[in-house]
Amino acid sequence: MARLFFGCSNLKMINLIGVDTKNVINMRDMFYNVSSLESLNLSNFNTAKVINMYYMFSGTSSLESLDLSNFKTGNVLDMYYMFSEVSSLKSLDLSNFKTVKVTNMSGMFNGVSALTELKLSSNFKFKAHLT
Template sequence: MKKKLLIGSLLIFILILIGIGMHWIFYSPTIAPKNSWYKAETDFSNIAQIDIVRNYKITGNETESWNADIDDKGRIKCYIIDKKLIISLKSFGEILANENSSKMFSEGKSLESINGINLLNTKNVTNMSEMFYNCGNLRNLDLSNFNTDKVIDMGIMFGGCIEIGELSLQGFNTENVENMAAMFFRCGKLKSLDVSNFNTEKVKNMRNMFSVCEGLEELDISSFDTKNVENMRDMFRNSNKLRSVKIGEKFVYTEDSCLAEGIIIK
Protein backbone atom coordinates (compact mmCIF):
# COMPACT_ATOMS: atom_id res chain seq x y z
CA MET A 1 0.00 0.00 0.00
CA LYS A 2 2.77 2.42 0.98
CA LYS A 3 4.61 1.50 -2.20
CA LYS A 4 1.55 2.35 -4.32
CA LEU A 5 1.14 5.68 -2.52
CA LEU A 6 4.82 6.45 -3.06
CA ILE A 7 4.57 5.63 -6.76
CA GLY A 8 1.40 7.72 -7.05
CA SER A 9 3.01 10.70 -5.32
CA LEU A 10 6.06 10.36 -7.53
CA LEU A 11 3.92 10.33 -10.67
CA ILE A 12 2.05 13.45 -9.52
CA PHE A 13 5.38 15.17 -8.81
CA ILE A 14 6.68 14.22 -12.26
CA LEU A 15 3.49 15.50 -13.92
CA ILE A 16 3.82 18.81 -12.05
CA LEU A 17 7.42 19.14 -13.21
CA ILE A 18 6.39 18.34 -16.78
CA GLY A 19 3.62 20.94 -16.55
CA ILE A 20 6.03 23.60 -15.29
CA GLY A 21 8.51 22.68 -17.98
CA MET A 22 5.89 22.82 -20.73
CA HIS A 23 4.76 26.23 -19.46
CA TRP A 24 8.24 27.68 -19.90
CA ILE A 25 8.87 25.88 -23.18
CA PHE A 26 5.74 27.42 -24.71
CA TYR A 27 5.72 30.64 -22.67
CA SER A 28 4.52 33.72 -24.56
CA PRO A 29 6.07 36.94 -23.19
CA THR A 30 4.77 40.44 -23.90
CA ILE A 31 6.91 42.94 -25.78
CA ALA A 32 7.39 46.46 -24.37
CA PRO A 33 4.81 49.12 -25.37
CA LYS A 34 4.74 51.37 -28.40
CA ASN A 35 8.26 51.70 -29.87
CA SER A 36 10.02 51.60 -26.49
CA TRP A 37 11.04 47.98 -27.18
CA TYR A 38 13.65 49.31 -29.63
CA LYS A 39 16.69 50.34 -27.56
CA ALA A 40 19.54 50.24 -30.08
CA GLU A 41 21.96 53.03 -30.86
CA THR A 42 21.39 52.26 -34.54
CA ASP A 43 18.56 54.50 -35.68
CA PHE A 44 15.43 52.47 -36.50
CA SER A 45 15.11 54.36 -39.77
CA ASN A 46 18.26 52.55 -40.98
CA ILE A 47 16.88 49.03 -40.43
CA ALA A 48 16.15 47.35 -43.78
CA GLN A 49 14.97 43.92 -42.60
CA ILE A 50 13.27 42.52 -39.51
CA ASP A 51 13.29 38.80 -38.74
CA ILE A 52 11.00 37.58 -35.94
CA VAL A 53 12.22 34.12 -34.89
CA ARG A 54 12.25 31.57 -32.09
CA ASN A 55 15.42 30.71 -30.15
CA TYR A 56 17.97 32.59 -32.24
CA LYS A 57 21.53 31.27 -31.99
CA ILE A 58 24.21 33.93 -31.64
CA THR A 59 26.72 33.95 -34.50
CA GLY A 60 29.23 36.49 -33.23
CA ASN A 61 28.37 38.98 -35.98
CA GLU A 62 25.90 40.88 -33.80
CA THR A 63 26.84 44.49 -33.06
CA GLU A 64 24.05 45.28 -30.58
CA SER A 65 21.67 43.31 -28.36
CA TRP A 66 19.07 44.11 -25.70
CA ASN A 67 16.00 42.81 -23.89
CA ALA A 68 12.69 43.79 -25.47
CA ASP A 69 10.14 42.09 -23.21
CA ILE A 70 8.03 44.20 -20.89
CA ASP A 71 9.65 42.58 -17.81
CA ASP A 72 13.19 43.13 -19.13
CA LYS A 73 14.09 39.49 -18.40
CA GLY A 74 15.42 38.62 -21.84
CA ARG A 75 12.54 36.40 -22.86
CA ILE A 76 12.41 38.54 -25.97
CA LYS A 77 15.87 39.47 -27.18
CA CYS A 78 16.86 41.75 -30.05
CA TYR A 79 20.04 41.66 -32.11
CA ILE A 80 21.41 43.82 -34.91
CA ILE A 81 23.61 42.56 -37.73
CA ASP A 82 24.38 45.31 -40.25
CA LYS A 83 20.94 46.62 -41.28
CA LYS A 84 19.05 43.55 -40.08
CA LEU A 85 17.11 43.43 -36.82
CA ILE A 86 16.42 40.04 -35.26
CA ILE A 87 13.64 39.79 -32.67
CA SER A 88 14.06 36.44 -30.92
CA LEU A 89 11.58 34.68 -28.67
CA LYS A 90 13.29 32.51 -26.04
CA SER A 91 10.64 29.79 -26.14
CA PHE A 92 8.41 27.90 -28.55
CA GLY A 93 5.43 30.15 -27.83
CA GLU A 94 4.55 33.47 -29.43
CA ILE A 95 5.42 37.10 -28.84
CA LEU A 96 2.43 38.87 -27.35
CA ALA A 97 2.12 42.34 -28.84
CA ASN A 98 1.64 45.01 -26.21
CA GLU A 99 -1.84 46.38 -25.53
CA ASN A 100 -0.43 49.68 -26.75
CA SER A 101 1.29 48.85 -30.03
CA SER A 102 1.02 52.37 -31.41
CA LYS A 103 4.10 53.28 -33.49
CA MET A 104 5.55 49.79 -33.02
CA PHE A 105 7.34 49.81 -36.39
CA SER A 106 6.80 53.48 -37.30
CA GLU A 107 9.46 55.52 -39.10
CA GLY A 108 11.05 52.37 -40.53
CA LYS A 109 11.95 54.40 -43.57
CA SER A 110 14.46 51.85 -44.92
CA LEU A 111 12.42 48.80 -43.94
CA GLU A 112 11.79 46.49 -46.91
CA SER A 113 10.56 43.32 -45.21
CA ILE A 114 9.24 41.94 -41.92
CA ASN A 115 9.68 38.17 -41.81
CA GLY A 116 7.95 35.95 -39.25
CA ILE A 117 5.27 38.47 -38.32
CA ASN A 118 2.95 35.49 -37.81
CA LEU A 119 4.81 34.94 -34.49
CA LEU A 120 3.39 38.25 -33.24
CA ASN A 121 0.13 37.55 -31.40
CA THR A 122 -1.99 40.71 -31.31
CA LYS A 123 -4.93 39.37 -29.30
CA ASN A 124 -4.44 41.90 -26.46
CA VAL A 125 -3.86 45.01 -28.59
CA THR A 126 -6.25 47.96 -28.31
CA ASN A 127 -4.10 50.58 -30.05
CA MET A 128 -2.56 50.01 -33.50
CA SER A 129 -2.39 53.67 -34.50
CA GLU A 130 0.68 54.55 -36.60
CA MET A 131 1.89 50.95 -36.23
CA PHE A 132 3.57 50.99 -39.67
CA TYR A 133 3.56 54.76 -40.20
CA ASN A 134 6.16 56.03 -42.69
CA CYS A 135 7.51 52.57 -43.52
CA GLY A 136 8.12 54.02 -46.95
CA ASN A 137 10.03 51.09 -48.46
CA LEU A 138 7.73 48.23 -47.43
CA ARG A 139 6.35 46.64 -50.59
CA ASN A 140 4.09 43.94 -49.20
CA LEU A 141 2.62 43.04 -45.85
CA ASP A 142 0.49 40.04 -44.94
CA LEU A 143 -1.36 40.69 -41.68
CA SER A 144 -4.11 38.13 -42.26
CA ASN A 145 -3.08 36.40 -39.01
CA PHE A 146 -3.57 39.55 -36.90
CA ASN A 147 -6.17 39.25 -34.14
CA THR A 148 -7.79 42.69 -33.97
CA ASP A 149 -10.80 41.79 -31.82
CA LYS A 150 -9.93 44.37 -29.12
CA VAL A 151 -8.49 47.13 -31.29
CA ILE A 152 -10.09 50.57 -30.89
CA ASP A 153 -7.60 52.79 -32.74
CA MET A 154 -6.27 52.11 -36.25
CA GLY A 155 -5.61 55.74 -37.13
CA ILE A 156 -2.73 56.29 -39.61
CA MET A 157 -1.90 52.59 -39.24
CA PHE A 158 -0.38 52.37 -42.74
CA GLY A 159 -0.05 56.09 -43.42
CA GLY A 160 3.00 56.98 -45.47
CA CYS A 161 3.62 53.42 -46.71
CA ILE A 162 4.16 54.92 -50.14
CA GLU A 163 5.69 51.83 -51.80
CA ILE A 164 3.36 49.17 -50.46
CA GLY A 165 1.71 47.31 -53.33
CA GLU A 166 0.20 44.33 -51.53
CA LEU A 167 -1.60 44.52 -48.21
CA SER A 168 -3.53 41.55 -46.85
CA LEU A 169 -6.01 42.29 -44.06
CA GLN A 170 -8.44 39.41 -44.56
CA GLY A 171 -8.51 38.37 -40.89
CA PHE A 172 -9.20 41.83 -39.50
CA ASN A 173 -12.12 42.09 -37.09
CA THR A 174 -12.88 45.81 -36.82
CA GLU A 175 -16.09 45.63 -34.79
CA ASN A 176 -14.60 47.68 -31.91
CA VAL A 177 -12.59 50.19 -33.94
CA GLU A 178 -13.52 53.85 -33.43
CA ASN A 179 -10.72 55.59 -35.33
CA MET A 180 -9.75 54.83 -38.94
CA ALA A 181 -8.56 58.33 -39.80
CA ALA A 182 -5.80 58.34 -42.45
CA MET A 183 -5.52 54.57 -42.10
CA PHE A 184 -4.28 54.19 -45.71
CA PHE A 185 -3.13 57.79 -46.26
CA ARG A 186 -0.49 58.06 -49.02
CA CYS A 187 -0.49 54.33 -49.82
CA GLY A 188 0.08 55.43 -53.39
CA LYS A 189 1.19 52.10 -54.90
CA LEU A 190 -1.83 50.12 -53.75
CA LYS A 191 -3.78 49.08 -56.84
CA SER A 192 -6.27 46.99 -54.92
CA LEU A 193 -7.37 46.87 -51.30
CA ASP A 194 -9.81 44.38 -49.80
CA VAL A 195 -11.70 45.95 -46.91
CA SER A 196 -14.97 44.23 -47.78
CA ASN A 197 -14.96 42.46 -44.40
CA PHE A 198 -14.64 45.68 -42.35
CA ASN A 199 -17.27 46.30 -39.68
CA THR A 200 -17.41 50.06 -39.12
CA GLU A 201 -20.44 50.34 -36.83
CA LYS A 202 -18.43 52.02 -34.05
CA VAL A 203 -16.12 54.14 -36.20
CA LYS A 204 -16.31 57.88 -35.51
CA ASN A 205 -13.44 59.20 -37.62
CA MET A 206 -12.73 58.31 -41.27
CA ARG A 207 -10.99 61.54 -42.22
CA ASN A 208 -8.38 61.02 -44.98
CA MET A 209 -8.91 57.26 -44.73
CA PHE A 210 -8.15 56.60 -48.43
CA SER A 211 -6.69 59.96 -49.41
CA VAL A 212 -3.67 60.07 -51.76
CA CYS A 213 -4.15 56.39 -52.64
CA GLU A 214 -3.14 57.30 -56.17
CA GLY A 215 -3.06 53.74 -57.51
CA LEU A 216 -6.51 52.60 -56.37
CA GLU A 217 -8.95 52.17 -59.26
CA GLU A 218 -11.86 50.51 -57.48
CA LEU A 219 -12.96 50.00 -53.90
CA ASP A 220 -15.57 47.81 -52.23
CA ILE A 221 -16.80 49.43 -49.02
CA SER A 222 -20.25 47.85 -49.18
CA SER A 223 -19.85 46.54 -45.61
CA PHE A 224 -19.29 50.05 -44.22
CA ASP A 225 -21.86 51.38 -41.76
CA THR A 226 -21.26 55.10 -41.23
CA LYS A 227 -24.09 55.87 -38.81
CA ASN A 228 -21.65 56.88 -36.05
CA VAL A 229 -19.06 58.59 -38.25
CA GLU A 230 -18.56 62.21 -37.21
CA ASN A 231 -15.75 63.10 -39.61
CA MET A 232 -15.48 61.89 -43.20
CA ARG A 233 -13.63 64.93 -44.49
CA ASP A 234 -11.20 64.31 -47.38
CA MET A 235 -11.82 60.57 -47.13
CA PHE A 236 -10.96 60.09 -50.83
CA ARG A 237 -8.99 63.27 -51.53
CA ASN A 238 -6.40 62.98 -54.34
CA SER A 239 -7.17 59.32 -55.01
CA ASN A 240 -7.41 60.38 -58.63
CA LYS A 241 -7.52 56.96 -60.34
CA LEU A 242 -10.48 55.79 -58.28
CA ARG A 243 -13.28 55.18 -60.76
CA SER A 244 -15.59 52.72 -59.04
CA VAL A 245 -16.78 52.60 -55.42
CA LYS A 246 -19.19 49.95 -54.21
CA ILE A 247 -21.21 51.07 -51.21
CA GLY A 248 -24.00 49.52 -49.16
CA GLU A 249 -27.26 50.90 -47.84
CA LYS A 250 -25.64 51.82 -44.51
CA PHE A 251 -23.02 54.08 -46.08
CA VAL A 252 -23.98 57.75 -46.06
CA TYR A 253 -21.86 59.81 -48.45
CA THR A 254 -20.91 63.37 -47.45
CA GLU A 255 -19.76 66.04 -49.89
CA ASP A 256 -16.61 66.91 -47.96
CA SER A 257 -15.27 63.36 -48.42
CA CYS A 258 -13.89 64.56 -51.79
CA LEU A 259 -15.13 61.73 -53.96
CA ALA A 260 -14.12 62.95 -57.42
CA GLU A 261 -16.61 63.66 -60.18
CA GLY A 262 -17.19 60.87 -62.65
CA ILE A 263 -16.77 58.07 -60.14
CA ILE A 264 -19.27 55.27 -60.55
CA ILE A 265 -21.01 54.56 -57.24
CA LYS A 266 -22.53 51.09 -57.21
Protein backbone atom coordinates in the same frame (compact mmCIF):
# COMPACT_ATOMS: atom_id res chain seq x y z
CA MET B 1 1.67 48.23 -30.76
CA ALA B 2 1.31 51.95 -31.38
CA ARG B 3 4.25 53.29 -33.42
CA LEU B 4 5.95 49.88 -33.48
CA PHE B 5 7.63 50.41 -36.88
CA PHE B 6 7.11 54.20 -37.01
CA GLY B 7 9.58 55.77 -39.43
CA CYS B 8 11.53 52.56 -40.22
CA SER B 9 11.87 53.84 -43.78
CA ASN B 10 14.35 51.19 -45.01
CA LEU B 11 12.25 48.12 -44.14
CA LYS B 12 11.12 46.32 -47.31
CA MET B 13 9.31 43.30 -45.83
CA ILE B 14 7.57 42.61 -42.50
CA ASN B 15 6.18 39.20 -41.61
CA LEU B 16 4.25 39.18 -38.34
CA ILE B 17 2.71 35.70 -38.62
CA GLY B 18 3.86 34.55 -35.15
CA VAL B 19 2.92 37.75 -33.29
CA ASP B 20 0.07 37.44 -30.77
CA THR B 21 -2.18 40.50 -31.02
CA LYS B 22 -5.31 39.20 -29.27
CA ASN B 23 -5.04 41.75 -26.42
CA VAL B 24 -3.87 44.75 -28.45
CA ILE B 25 -6.14 47.80 -28.35
CA ASN B 26 -3.94 50.41 -30.05
CA MET B 27 -2.36 50.03 -33.51
CA ARG B 28 -2.03 53.79 -34.10
CA ASP B 29 0.87 54.77 -36.40
CA MET B 30 2.05 51.15 -36.41
CA PHE B 31 3.56 51.29 -39.92
CA TYR B 32 3.61 55.07 -40.31
CA ASN B 33 6.16 56.23 -42.92
CA VAL B 34 7.65 52.77 -43.51
CA SER B 35 8.11 54.13 -47.01
CA SER B 36 10.15 51.28 -48.57
CA LEU B 37 7.74 48.56 -47.41
CA GLU B 38 6.80 46.29 -50.33
CA SER B 39 5.47 43.21 -48.51
CA LEU B 40 3.40 42.98 -45.35
CA ASN B 41 1.83 39.77 -44.05
CA LEU B 42 -0.86 40.39 -41.42
CA SER B 43 -2.85 37.23 -42.19
CA ASN B 44 -3.09 36.04 -38.59
CA PHE B 45 -3.51 39.40 -36.87
CA ASN B 46 -6.24 39.34 -34.24
CA THR B 47 -7.74 42.83 -34.21
CA ALA B 48 -10.94 42.05 -32.31
CA LYS B 49 -10.05 44.33 -29.35
CA VAL B 50 -8.41 47.15 -31.31
CA ILE B 51 -10.06 50.56 -30.90
CA ASN B 52 -7.49 52.78 -32.63
CA MET B 53 -6.15 52.36 -36.19
CA TYR B 54 -5.34 56.07 -36.63
CA TYR B 55 -2.60 56.55 -39.31
CA MET B 56 -1.88 52.78 -39.14
CA PHE B 57 -0.54 52.40 -42.71
CA SER B 58 -0.07 56.06 -43.61
CA GLY B 59 3.05 56.73 -45.68
CA THR B 60 3.75 53.12 -46.67
CA SER B 61 4.18 54.55 -50.15
CA SER B 62 5.81 51.49 -51.81
CA LEU B 63 3.12 48.99 -50.79
CA GLU B 64 1.11 47.84 -53.84
CA SER B 65 -1.25 45.28 -52.28
CA LEU B 66 -2.77 44.93 -48.84
CA ASP B 67 -5.10 42.13 -47.72
CA LEU B 68 -6.87 42.96 -44.47
CA SER B 69 -9.79 40.62 -45.09
CA ASN B 70 -9.14 38.88 -41.77
CA PHE B 71 -9.28 42.11 -39.73
CA LYS B 72 -12.12 42.30 -37.23
CA THR B 73 -12.89 45.99 -36.82
CA GLY B 74 -16.17 45.93 -34.90
CA ASN B 75 -14.62 47.76 -31.91
CA VAL B 76 -12.55 50.31 -33.80
CA LEU B 77 -13.43 53.93 -33.06
CA ASP B 78 -10.83 55.78 -35.12
CA MET B 79 -9.63 55.13 -38.70
CA TYR B 80 -8.41 58.70 -39.25
CA TYR B 81 -5.92 58.83 -42.17
CA MET B 82 -5.51 55.03 -41.91
CA PHE B 83 -4.30 54.57 -45.51
CA SER B 84 -3.28 58.12 -46.38
CA GLU B 85 -0.36 58.55 -48.77
CA VAL B 86 -0.15 54.83 -49.58
CA SER B 87 0.42 56.15 -53.08
CA SER B 88 1.46 52.90 -54.83
CA LEU B 89 -1.42 50.86 -53.41
CA LYS B 90 -3.32 49.18 -56.27
CA SER B 91 -5.31 46.48 -54.41
CA LEU B 92 -6.92 46.79 -50.98
CA ASP B 93 -9.12 44.10 -49.43
CA LEU B 94 -11.35 45.34 -46.60
CA SER B 95 -14.04 42.75 -47.31
CA ASN B 96 -14.76 42.04 -43.63
CA PHE B 97 -14.40 45.54 -42.20
CA LYS B 98 -17.21 46.62 -39.90
CA THR B 99 -17.29 50.32 -39.18
CA VAL B 100 -20.38 50.54 -36.98
CA LYS B 101 -18.45 52.11 -34.05
CA VAL B 102 -16.04 54.24 -36.06
CA THR B 103 -16.47 57.93 -35.28
CA ASN B 104 -13.68 59.35 -37.44
CA MET B 105 -12.76 58.33 -41.00
CA SER B 106 -11.36 61.70 -42.08
CA GLY B 107 -8.70 61.35 -44.76
CA MET B 108 -8.87 57.55 -44.62
CA PHE B 109 -7.97 57.18 -48.31
CA ASN B 110 -6.23 60.53 -48.83
CA GLY B 111 -3.51 60.26 -51.50
CA VAL B 112 -4.29 56.65 -52.41
CA SER B 113 -3.98 57.58 -56.09
CA ALA B 114 -3.05 54.23 -57.73
CA LEU B 115 -5.93 52.20 -56.28
CA THR B 116 -7.71 50.11 -58.92
CA GLU B 117 -9.26 47.36 -56.73
CA LEU B 118 -11.07 48.01 -53.45
CA LYS B 119 -13.06 45.26 -51.76
CA LEU B 120 -15.55 46.46 -49.14
CA SER B 121 -18.19 44.59 -47.15
CA SER B 122 -21.81 45.60 -46.77
CA ASN B 123 -20.87 46.39 -43.15
CA PHE B 124 -18.57 49.19 -44.29
CA LYS B 125 -20.43 52.44 -43.76
CA PHE B 126 -18.86 55.77 -44.65
CA LYS B 127 -19.54 58.38 -42.00
CA ALA B 128 -19.16 62.09 -42.45
CA HIS B 129 -16.99 63.87 -39.93
CA LEU B 130 -17.91 67.51 -39.67
CA THR B 131 -15.68 69.96 -37.88
